Amino acid sequence: MAVRKTKQGAQHHIHLHKGDVGRYVLLPGDPGRCEIMAEYFDKPKFIVQNREYVTYTGKLLGQKVAVTSTGIGCPSTAIAVEELIAIGADTFIRVGTSGGIQPGTKVGEVAIVTGAIRDEGTSLHYMPIEFPAVADIDVIQALKEGAIRAKVPYRLGITQSKDSFYGEVEPERMPMADHLKNRWKAWVDGGAVCSEMESSVLFIISSIHRKRAGGVMLMAGSADTQPQTEEEFAEFHKLFDVHRAISTAIEGLKILIENDLK
């Protein structure tokens, strides 16, 4: 069956046409963050909204760039990425928030994601589980340099991409509590740095379509560094600033554009 399009010939869910976006797309989960990210572009312009998919475009270093929200989770992310590829996008940077996994992770550090634990169902519709969800080396390297330019503390590593938010934050009340806790321990021991809900499917689909993808997540610290006092809470809210992830992504994207123009 051919891909369904709207009456106006736009992609079924994101409601965008060929030519609406360039090759570079930032992917936040939250539709509300698109406008905030677009403010970093030159000449930002709202393009369209349908369901959880909001798109703005603009320019960076003279090149067309876009931001499209994916909604929460891999099912809606897969749709967004499939449709963005269909209209010509080839470089994706997921920008989001996440929990820190490794002890000692401080609020405000960003995770530059190298690979993702496929702790979700969507990517299994594409590839057997043994296939690694891995980011593109050039995007990883650009985001790493981007964090340095943006003066944001970063760590490189693997993210857990899960389907169940409450299964992660409140595992004890789930029927599968022991299973969830055992697996969480394995992810910690394996060195995973953060936990979020969309990267793995982005990386798997990008591998299949030979597109470049990466991700930068703002981290809310780890369990052992959570604020206790009023002062610490105030400090937490100051540092848990999504602009840290956005500025890293924007600087990284500029580095990618510079390299592509070479």
Next chain:
Amino acid sequence: MGKVEFPEVKYHIQMKKGDVGRYVFLPGDPGRTDHIAKLFDNPKLMASNREYRTFTGTLLGEKVSVTSTGIGGPSTAIAVEELIAIGADTFIRVGTSGGMQPEQVPGELAICLAAIRDEGTSMAYLPPEFPAVADITVTQALKLAAINLNVPYRVGITQSKDSFYGQHEPERMPVADHLLQRWKAWKMGGAICSEMEAATLFILGNIYRKRTGGIMLVAANQESDDPNVGVVEELDDLMAVSIEALKILIKLDKKTV
């Protein structure tokens, strides 16, 4: 019962602390350790037991080693566990492989950023959802080395399999359809080479927070769109790029220390 003392000399690799540097090349074939050691300054044979053969020498004044892993995840896991126990922290797997994408030309290099966990050993360590990913600094050093020496390369995913003949002659296996279907998926996913050890190495590297990477000569390509595609068994480029990459890493480490 008295306290059990771990022997100072590791059981399989037959080496102790001080016998290897922090940097270790990992070929599969014991016979190749001699070739790699020739590129070190002052190479010295340290041990040879079963499939594990080790030379230690220096590069840029730093102690470096080469230890063979034997074929497959099981023997590789043993080698890596014991090398970590005696102080190694940076591993570069060097080997030969088959290409998987039609446009790959034998003789080019495949730098392995991640591995398909098509094997059993790493499952004894982490669930299969966990990605077998190499270290970014090591991978970037391998890439820069290939660029510096002007050797064609690509960076991508390797299939780390347990069954050599299951890959080369799948049709004669009882699970032929399963093998063929999965091979098709790996190809569509963009995997660039097929070998037998990288996944285990990368998973152990993640667990123990050690740096790992891998570089393979694409010796042949059964998926080539050129019917007359040849076989390249010349290892000089592979060895030269591996040595150059380790020198890049050593220089980087000296800066940060």
